[in-house]
Amino acid sequence: MRAWDDHRLRLVDKEVRGERGLLVFDAPSLVEALSPGQFLNLEVPGRLLRRPMAPAVMGGRLLVFVRGRGPGTRGLLALPEGAVLRALGPLGNAFPEPRGRALLVSGGTGVGPLLFLARRLVAAGRETVLFHGARDASEGFLLPYLRATGAEVRFFTEDGSLGERGFPTEMLPFSLRPGDTVYAVGPEPLMRAAARAAATMALPAYVSLEAHMACGVGSCLSCRVELKSGPVHVCQDGPVFPAEEVFFAETPHVR
Amino acid sequence: MKKLEVDFLGVRFPNPVVTASGTFNFGKEYAHLYPLSRLGAITTKGTSPRPIPGAPPPRITETERGMLNAIGLENKGVEAYLEDELPWLKAQGARVIVNVFGENPAEFALVAAKVSPYADLVEVNLSCPNVHAGGLPYAHDPAAAAEVIRAVKEATDRPVLAKLSPEGPTLRVAEAVEAAGADGFSLINTIRGMRIDLETKKPVLGHRTGGLSGPAIRPIAVRLVYELFQNTDRPILGMGGVRTVEDALELALAGARMVAVGTATFADPYAPLKLVQGLEAFFAGRGDTWLDWVGGAHR
Ligand SMILES: Cc1cc2nc3c(=O)[nH]c(=O)nc-3n(C[C@H](O)[C@H](O)[C@H](O)COP(=O)(O)OP(=O)(O)OC[C@H]3O[C@@H](n4cnc5c(N)ncnc54)[C@H](O)[C@@H]3O)c2cc1C
Ligand SMILES: Cc1cc2nc3c(=O)[nH]c(=O)nc-3n(C[C@H](O)[C@H](O)[C@H](O)COP(=O)(O)O)c2cc1C
Ligand code: FES
Numbered sequence: 001m002r003a004w005d006d007h008r009l010r011l012v013d014k015e016v017r018g019e020r021g022l023l024v025f026d027a028p029s030l031v032e033a034l035s036p037g038q039f040l041n042l043e044v045p046g047r048l049l050r051r052p053m054a055p056a057v058m059g060g061r062l063l064v065f066v067r068g069r070g071p072g073t074r075g076l077l078a079l080p081e082g083a084v085l086r087a088l089g090p091l092g093n094a095f096p097e098p099r100g101r102a103l104l105v106s107g108g109t110g111v112g113p114l115l116f117l118a119r120r121l122v123a124a125g126r127e128t129v130l131f132h133g134a135r136d137a138s139e140g141f142l143l144p145y146l147r148a149t150g151a152e153v154r155f156f157t158e159d160g161s162l163g164e165r166g167f168p169t170e171m172l173p174f175s176l177r178p179g180d181t182v183y184a185v186g187p188e189p190l191m192r193a194a195a196r197a198a199a200t201m202a203l204p205a206y207v208s209l210e211a212h213m214a215c216g217v218g219s220c221l222s223c224r225v226e227l228k229s230g231p232v233h234v235c236q237d238g239p240v241f242p243a244e245e246v247f248f249a250e251t252p253h254v255r
Numbered sequence: 256m257k258k259l260e261v262d263f264l265g266v267r268f269p270n271p272v273v274t275a276s277g278t279f280n281f282g283k284e285y286a287h288l289y290p291l292s293r294l295g296a297i298t299t300k301g302t303s304p305r306p307i308p309g310a311p312p313p314r315i316t317e318t319e320r321g322m323l324n325a326i327g328l329e330n331k332g333v334e335a336y337l338e339d340e341l342p343w344l345k346a347q348g349a350r351v352i353v354n355v356f357g358e359n360p361a362e363f364a365l366v367a368a369k370v371s372p373y374a375d376l377v378e379v380n381l382s383c384p385n386v387h388a389g390g391l392p393y394a395h396d397p398a399a400a401a402e403v404i405r406a407v408k409e410a411t412d413r414p415v416l417a418k419l420s421p422e423g424p425t426l427r428v429a430e431a432v433e434a435a436g437a438d439g440f441s442l443i444n445t446i447r448g449m450r451i452d453l454e455t456k457k458p459v460l461g462h463r464t465g466g467l468s469g470p471a472i473r474p475i476a477v478r479l480v481y482e483l484f485q486n487t488d489r490p491i492l493g494m495g496g497v498r499t500v501e502d503a504l505e506l507a508l509a510g511a512r513m514v515a516v517g518t519a520t521f522a523d524p525y526a527p528l529k530l531v532q533g534l535e536a537f538f539a540g541r542g543d544t545w546l547d548w549v550g551g552a553h554r
Contacts, residue, residue: 003287006525048469048522049317072317088524212313214322214521219280221300221329222315224308231308 019068035094036117041216056116100179107186118149131168137161169193195243205243258538264414275517276354281340292348306332311461321471325462341373360406368410394420397431408436441492469518470496484510500533508552
């Protein structure tokens with residue numbers, strides 16, 4: 001994997017729907033180096049610390065899906081087109097290869113790394129199914145991006161206002177077959193449910209964990225998480241981990 | 256560049272820019288960006304006799320012009336660093352300031368003795384809790400701090416820096432540790448603060464409180480370095496929110512012979528190198544040197 005550095009990004013397009021949005025960056029020095037699952041530590045103008053974001057690469061551009069939750073993410077959503085930022089990357093590990101068919105389950109901003117993975121897998125001729133769970137039709141703007149991956153796409157909304165009604169993880173067990181590999185990125189309940197479905201059939205599953213980060217590169221030790229096998233630092237050892245290693249909290253955590 | 260050269264306690268540093276303990280680990284993460292020997296020195300992550308797992312998450316949160324951290328002194332213990340990190344760091348040609356701590360004076364001394372072969376200077380973190388005083392930091396108790404410094408001085412032949420906290424009776428601690436043999440000082444460590452989440456109505460950090468660092472604390476660093484300089488002839492390594500050439504020069508005027516860059520490295524991993532380059536550019540066009548600025552505010 002390519003060593004990380006500080007790269008220059010330029011915001012060339014954005015699509016914001018309330019607290020959710022997609023930022024499209026020109027980042028020639030970075031797009032070639034990134035693998036699905038890896039993340040960036042993204043500068044937010046006016047803020048002291050950078051913010052970790054796991055993007056997708058599509059059409060030679062960098063796609064960052066953002067949910068506004070605090071000053072950092074809201075600052076990103078408010079960026080004017082043409083804004084220039086710095087980003088450290090590529091950081092962290094990447095998703096391992098699937099054994100057979102790949103089943104991807106995304107929710108919220110987890111869509112970034114998973115549509116990147118879907119695109120790469122389809123390009124490599126791997127059979128790929130991408131489930132995405134949204135609260136309502138306001139995430140419909142994601143559909144063209146999901147479809148552009150070439151994967152089989154199943155779009156769910158909690159209220160049934162677009163696509164299938166319900167949670168993607170309710171349907172997942174009916175779609176799993178022996179030999180599949182599961183990848184889940186999103187709110188913790190989604191990752192937990194996907195991990196359980198995979199475990200029931202003894203299928204390998206991978207999730208991407210979040211932690212509060214300062215450096216993003218392994219020096220500050222702020223991102224430590226306890227796994228079943230012991231402690232890890234999410235920015236260096238992750239963010240992708242085998243699901244069976246993870247202690248999932250019972251409290252919902254919205255990504 | 257000769258104009259930046261500093262003699263600090265008999266050690267020659269090519270420039271006065273140092274990384275702050277806990278913000279650069281042992282340097283490996285950054286070694287592919289620039290030669291670590293380009294910096295004045297690397298100060299390593301606080302090291303104790305045994306591994307310490309540290310505090311529960313979240314461990315950091317941003318504040319106005321600063322950040323709070325409660326890493327909880329996580330480190331792998333001195334043996335691991337003697338094997339994997341310190342020999343490697345020395346082999347990079349870097350000058351090394353090793354930051355040490357323990358639960359009691361004997362533990363501080365043990366770590367100091369073990370790291371001495373790799374240390375140009377030993378920095379003693381007096382902000383860590385004194386287990387025998389109910390967890391009150393050594394930095395709050397001049398007598399206990401002096402005991403630590405005395406033990407460390409006996410254990411190492413390297414010059415010893417007492418790292419002072421901006422909390423507690425800073426100047427009285429400085430006086431006590433100087434009498435106990437401290438060769439120099441570094442300051443400031445972080446200042447405890449708290450953030451509470453309006454939604455959960457609970458403190459944001461797992462440890463509840465955390466140490467404030469970054470630009471928000473820089474005026475406090477300038478004030479304390481200034482006051483300490485008036486009270487001692489020993490050299491001072493100043494830190495707290497330093498990022499720019501102006502920040503470094505202001506601390507020099509207050510009395511800092513060298514300066515450390517901490518939190519700024521999280522915003523920009525090139526920050527320490529850029530400060531070296533910025534100082535080189537600043538002094539290139541001038542007749543004076545870095546050392547001419549040190550303590551300048553007192554003349
Ligand atoms: C590897 C990785 C990839 C990520 N990818 C994306 C992405 O593609 N899109 C996206 O919108 N977000 C992503 N996140 C989460 C994002 O980094 C945080 O939401 C952001 O840092 C919060 O900053 P803020 O200033 O907006 O909020 P703050 O005011 O700092 O916090 C608001 C809320 O978010 C929580 N939070 C803060 N920092 C983090 C963090 N680093 N991880 C998890 N929760 C946090 C806080 O506990 C609080 O509840 C990712 C996080 C990681 C670790
Ligand atoms: C994440 C983090 C970890 C730190 N760890 C240590 C440590 O192990 N030992 C120590 O003496 N100081 C530690 N410090 C304090 C710094 O070395 C420095 O004194 C302080 O942060 C002020 O400088 P700054 O504002 O430039 O960061 C730490 C600071 C931060 C932000
Ligand atoms: S974010 Fe600094 S070590 Fe992981």
